[in-house]
Amino acid sequence: MKLSPAQQEAETRHTLTTGPFQPVVKVLADLERDDPKFAFPAARLVGLYRRLWESCVSKHIDGQKLEQSNRTLKVASKHLTKERDGLQLRHDKQLSRLRFFEQALESSRGRLASLLVD
Secondary structure (H helix, E strand, O other): OOHHHHHHHHHHHHHHHHHHHHHHHHHHHHEEEEEHHHHHHHHHHHHHHHHHHHHHHHHHHHHHHHHHHHHHHHHHHHHHHHHHHHHHHHHHHHHHHHHHHHHHHHHHHHHHHHHHHH
């Protein structure tokens, strides 16, 4: 069964946040059996460190998603810039032709007026 991107991300987050702590959890279980008085503060410290680690992993994954979005936006920006430049060039050429025709029309009017006056 194929997982959705959100499910894949959740699974990746879970693996990255819990995986590194598996050996420590086993040691804590042994410690609880051997020295329950010391196990509680150790477990609390590991829990705090794990929350910090989860936060870092979350920020890292969010940063990667932002980088990917940024790359996608840069590609789109390049495409749109190229399209805009092409449209601007076309506009400039049309404007140049329009000015040429306006000048030609004005010149023709001038010549026609001088012929009619004569």
